[in-house]
Amino acid sequence: MSTRLVIMGPQGAGKGTQAARLAEHLGVPAISTGDIFRANIKGGTELGVLAQSYTAKGELVPDSVTNDMVRDRLAQADAKDGFILDGYPRNAAQVAELDSILGDAGVALDGVIELVAERDELLARLRKRAEIEGREDDTEEAIARRLDIYAEQTAPLTDAYAERGLLVRVDGIGEIDEVTKRLVAALDGRVS
Numbered sequence: 427m428s429t430r431l432v433i434m435g436p437q438g439a440g441k442g443t444q445a446a447r448l449a450e451h452l453g454v455p456a457i458s459t460g461d462i463f464r465a466n467i468k469g470g471t472e473l474g475v476l477a478q479s480y481t482a483k484g485e486l487v488p489d490s491v492t493n494d495m496v497r498d499r500l501a502q503a504d505a506k507d508g509f510i511l512d513g514y515p516r517n518a519a520q521v522a523e524l525d526s527i528l529g530d531a532g533v534a535l536d537g538v539i540e541l542v543a544e545r546d547e548l549l550a551r552l553r554k555r556a557e558i559e560g561r562e563d564d565t566e567e568a569i570a571r572r573l574d575i576y577a578e579q580t581a582p583l584t585d586a587y588a589e590r591g592l593l594v595r596v597d598g599i600g601e602i603d604e605v606t607k608r609l610v611a612a613l614d615g616r617v618s
Contacts, residue, residue, distance in 0.1 A: 429454050429508035430533060431613075432515070432524075434584060435541030436576040437569070438548040438555070439598040440605060444541060445512040447606045448613075455504050459513035462495045463487065473498070493523045500527055508536075516580050521587075537616045538587040539609060541598030545573060 429452045433445045442458060449456035463481075466474030473495050477487045496514050499505065515521045528534055543551075552569045587593040594612045598605055 432511045432538045438551040439541040454508035543598045
């Protein structure tokens with residue numbers, strides 16, 4: 427049995443942590459677009475060089491490059507029997523591309539998880555993370571802007587997935603183990 431999931435949620439909701447835990451539970455890889463970018467850039471692949479030409483100028487990597495990287499990553503052997511995608515899709519065009527990638531492979535998504543959390547809680551979590559990790563990109567203004575971008579661009583995708591009957595919303599607030607238990611329970615019956 428295969429499991430193909432997307433995990434979504436605003437920054438600070440715990441997507442990376444929960445994707446890794448769920449992937450271990452389900453025996454599939456957690457695939458983060460950030461990791462894909464870093465691997466391609468570090469490996470000096472054609473796509474990596476192209477992506478770096480944008481990031482070096484402080485620009486967003488275009489959808490076409492991101493889509494090609496995701497298509498390439500999902501074609502790798504470890505993702506044949508499933509995956510958990512974290513950070514993709516981020517917009518409606520990427521939803522269509524993911525549908526195309528999966529359709530070409532003759533498979534479909536089993537579910538889309540949205541980790542939900544109140545904005546004030548997210549801001550507090552991200553401020554704490556910035557202090558602990560010393561992340562310069564986690565200024566109050568930058569954090570607020572990223573949460574706004576998520577609300578504008580990515581959150582509407584959850585409505586589209588809800589219309590398809592794929593969306594499962596899970597409260598992302600609480601102890602890590604508690605949230606993982608909620609996720610597993612919410613997916614029961616959708617995945618093996």
